[in-house]
Amino acid sequence: MNASAKNLLYPLRMTSSGFTLIELMVTIAVLAIIIGIAAPSISTQLANQRVKSTTATIANALKEAKVESIVRRQNVTVVYTDTSTPKTIKLRANNTDISSYNISDNSTITQTITPPTVTSLVFQPNKKIVGGATVLYTICDSGSSSEIPKQVNLTSIANVNTITAGSC
Template identity: 50%
Template sequence: MNVSVNRLIHQRTTSSGFTLIELMVTIAVMAIIVSIAAPSISNQLANQRVKSTTATLSNALKEAKIESIIRRQPITVTFANNNSDGGTISLTDTANIASHGYDAKSKIGATNTLTGTVATTIIFRSSKHVDAGLTYTICDSNSAASPRQVVVSTVAIITSRLGGTCP
């Protein structure tokens, strides 16, 4: 009986825990996996920021369109790419109606659909029209992110799509 007890004690002392080499190999493998996965995660986060800003802009434009019809007066939508605290999208008539914020790493640019000139405002009329169609391009500070566009036609149809070029 002493022999079996000695074997049991010997097995417990020799097989308890991990060696330092085993732990170091495991940590090295984990570090390699993380270094491979990190760039794709940052690209996914950048694409998500672009999608979020696109949704915010699209919803603000739709809100302005509806408000112009309900109030029977023009509603102006402007955007500002602020530097450190994020950007703002403002809806105004004679007073400020609403303001929406978006991530500081996202940038919005807009061009007139017909002339190609840069614009920062669009005016929705109660007649369900805008003065000039605009194409908004949403980009991210991470250049690997896919840009998106929000297009407003002259009859105030708002669509979003993947594409566009960032400056």
């Protein structure tokens, strides 16, 4: 009562010997089609996730700058550097770096300071921005054209708001 393949008749052994080349090729073709359909969706999701991550990083840096200015009782300057690799946001007090945040190289950030006469973003201990400035950061991703842009809005009284808006 040994049920091994050696004891079967020759025609039965040949029909149960595994996959044919055509079956394997059809399987690979179906997998290639599924991957081709899913790949663009995955890249868009990754781009959206990078935008969300960069938005959270900027919002956290601005909130930390506000808190640090209050705790230290001195002005804290936020410096955004997009020329270095990786892009960074640094918080400085008395020309000393307090902390640094790295930003994805695929992220594109547009900083708009109003009024235009204010050249740097400085938090004061009285919970205000020097010069009564308001700042708008628009975050996009250079890796995809179909991502949803986000904006970080900083009011003159140092409130940080994150919204889904803007254009890339």
